Amino acid sequence: MKVVVCDPIHPAGFEILKNAKDIELVDASRTPKDELLKVIEDADGVITRSPTPVDEKFLSHAKKLKAVVRAGVGVDNVDMEAASKKGVIIMNVPTANTLAAVELTMAHLLTAARSFTNAVWNLKKEHEWNREKWLGIELAGKKLGIIGFGNIGSRVGIRAKALEMDVIAYDPYIDPSKATDLGCKYTTDFEEILKCDFITIHTPKTKETINMITKKEIEKMKDGVVLINCARGGLYNEEDVAEALKSGKIAWLGIDVFNKEPLTEHPFFELENTSVTPHIGANTKESQERIAIQAAEGIIEALRGSSYPNALNLPINTANTPEWVIKYLELSQKMGYILSQVINKSIKKVKVNLSGDISKEDKSVLTFTLVGLLQNITENVNYVNAEFLATEKGIVTETKEIKNDTYKNLVNIKVITDDGEYSISGTMLEEHPRIVEFKDFDLEFEPKGKMIFFKNTDVPGVIGEVGMTLAKNNINIADFRLGRNKEGQAMAVIIVDNEVNEDVLNELRNLKAALSVGYAEI
Numbered sequence: 136m137k138v139v140v141c142d143p144i145h146p147a148g149f150e151i152l153k154n155a156k157d158i159e160l161v162d163a164s165r166t167p168k169d170e171l172l173k174v175i176e177d178a179d180g181v182i183t184r185s186p187t188p189v190d191e192k193f194l195s196h197a198k199k200l201k202a203v204v205r206a207g208v209g210v211d212n213v214d215m216e217a218a219s220k221k222g223v224i225i226m227n228v229p230t231a232n233t234l235a236a237v238e239l240t241m242a243h244l245l246t247a248a249r250s251f252t253n254a255v256w257n258l259k260k261e262h263e264w265n266r267e268k269w270l271g272i273e274l275a276g277k278k279l280g281i282i283g284f285g286n287i288g289s290r291v292g293i294r295a296k297a298l299e300m301d302v303i304a305y306d307p308y309i310d311p312s313k314a315t316d317l318g319c320k321y322t323t324d325f326e327e328i329l330k331c332d333f334i335t336i337h338t339p340k341t342k343e344t345i346n347m348i349t350k351k352e353i354e355k356m357k358d359g360v361v362l363i364n365c366a367r368g369g370l371y372n373e374e375d376v377a378e379a380l381k382s383g384k385i386a387w388l389g390i391d392v393f394n395k396e397p398l399t400e401h402p403f404f405e406l407e408n409t410s411v412t413p414h415i416g417a418n419t420k421e422s423q424e425r426i427a428i429q430a431a432e433g434i435i436e437a438l439r440g441s442s443y444p445n446a447l448n449l450p451i452n453t454a455n456t457p458e459w460v461i462k463y464l465e466l467s468q469k470m471g472y473i474l475s476q477v478i479n480k481s482i483k484k485v486k487v488n489l490s491g492d493i494s495k496e497d498k499s500v501l502t503f504t505l506v507g508l509l510q511n512i513t514e515n516v517n518y519v520n521a522e523f524l525a526t527e528k529g530i531v532t533e534t535k536e537i538k539n540d541t542y543k544n545l546v547n548i549k550v551i552t553d554d555g556e557y558s559i560s561g562t563m564l565e566e567h568p569r570i571v572e573f574k575d576f577d578l579e580f581e582p583k584g585k586m587i588f589f590k591n592t593d594v595p596g597v598i599g600e601v602g603m604t605l606a607k608n609n610i611n612i613a614d615f616r617l618g619r620n621k622e623g624q625a626m627a628v629i630i631v632d633n634e635v636n637e638d639v640l641n642e643l644r645n646l647k648a649a650l651s652v653g654y655a656e657i
């Protein structure tokens with residue numbers, strides 16, 4: 136399996152990849168990006184950092200690609216939807232560079248308070264002894280507003296508390312105790328953040344967070360506010376911030392990340408009241424070594440199919456999913472697969488009805504059902520792209536919670552085609568998967584082996600005729616399950632030991648009482 140390393144990573148990562156016997160390593164970390172597209176054409180896996188966009192163009196060139204490890208946190212340069220459509224698994228390395236980014240943020244905060252970079256420059260390069268000019272402010276006692284209180288934001292909070300700052304956390308997606316347990320204030324009122332002396336942002340770059348600070352927000356801030364951004368370019372509107380830096384409304388900006396990178400010219404670089412660094416938040420020896428090791432191990436595991444650490448576009452994280460849920464997911468896939476073989480018209484709609492605790496896993500059940508249903512129809516369907524492929528085929532999907540008094544958990548799948556509706560229900564009985572309903576007939580069988588579904592008018596002698604037909608064709612019956620309905624019809628599920636070809640099925644279809652005959656194999 137070929138792994139292309141698209142950006143520089145620590146040698147420890149290369150070492151792991153070199154030592155993996157089943158991996159062919161290609162070091163394209165210094166290859167120009169337009170040439171990289173050729174190199175990745177037959178890559179099974181790639182390791183990337185922020186300079187390599189994993190976009191439509193990248194994905195369309197990488198025809199064999201199965202997995203991407205983004206050696207860092209931010210995946211704003213990864214087209215997640217396009218990757219999922221192609222069935223490419225995207226993983227990141229989320230916490231290995233947290234401390235590095237936290238410490239760079241603290242460096243920008245302290246720099247802002249003491250105009251540190253300017254004082255150093257003034258003495259070393261301009262040879263001026265300016266003690267009065269470099270009059271700073273203390274962090275102690277000042278309010279620090281932290282937008283985004285995740286791995287990095289919360290650790291910035293801990294360090295700012297140690298510097299005796301008053302910390303206010305704004306993050307609508309966390310439990311407030313995450314902040315209050317650390318002695319920080321938690322707020323859902325963004326205006327409170329705007330009133331702080333110092334503001335730092337640690338959110339991902341999303342539709343919601345782009346331009347979170349613009350002219351409008353800056354106007355509400357204190358005169359002489361300090362802004363820090365070591366997260367992503369564009370979270371603060373660059374033009375509006377530059378204007379406010381010029382007017383002095385913003386006293387200082389400490390920034391590591393920019394709208395367009397790399398860059399060597401920018402209005403922020405012309406201003407005295409900024410500290411600017413070239414996206415070095417993750418750049419410590421310790422962090423880069425950790426990231427490279429985890430990225431290398433992650434891509435190897437993914438390509439071997441053993442696990443997908445920190446996968447971002449898988450519907451379930453199997454490592455954290457309880458065993459009983461996994462069994463239901465596998466059962467759902469089998470039920471989908473059975474239906475796909477019985478149905479021979481195009482599918483219009485898939486309804487997944489769930490009852491019991493399994494209804495909390497509706498999204499995963501739907502995904503596994505679709506994988507089963509589409510396996511026969513589409514090549515390369517997997518858990519990542521199943522929903523996209525279904526949508527592409529115009530299949531409408533729906534999940535619903537239903538009541539049932541018989542089973543603790545029940546999965547019912549209804550598939551609507553031009554031909555009508557096909558229904559199948561399953562449950563786990565004493566930890567064994569069982570189909571308990573098929574095409575509205577109550578019956579019970581294990582979804583396994585070669586299965587003939589024989590629907591007939593419920594008249595005497597049919598079982599005998601079916602048995603004779605199979606015997607004549609040297610087909611041995613291993614199990615026979617029967618269900619009947621109130622309309623005078625019966626459904627037999629006949630599990631057989633031998634191959635069943637289309638001629639045998641046609642013979643069964645020609646029996647007088649036969650209404651329909653289907654066949655599935657698992």
Ligand SMILES: NC(=O)c1ccc[n+]([C@@H]2O[C@H](COP(=O)([O-])OP(=O)(O)OC[C@H]3O[C@@H](n4cnc5c(N)ncnc54)[C@H](O)[C@@H]3O)[C@@H](O)[C@H]2O)c1
Nearest residue numbers: 209236283284285286287306308337338339365366416417
């Ligand atoms: N400068 C660098 O080199 C560098 C290094 C590492 C990480 N980063 C960036 O730092 C950022 C944070 O990384 P992290 O590891 O702490 O991620 P994280 O996922 O642990 O934390 C992000 C937090 O932001 C919160 N959030 C999301 N949307 C929000 C919104 N609209 N308002 C407020 N909060 C919101 C989330 O709830 C989460 O708690 C990311 O953008 C990452 O790419 C930059």
Ligand SMILES: O=C(O)[C@H](O)COP(=O)(O)O
Nearest residue numbers: 184185186207208209417
């Ligand atoms: O999101 C991240 O992890 C940081 O921005 C670092 O990214 P990089 O290592 O790709 O520069």
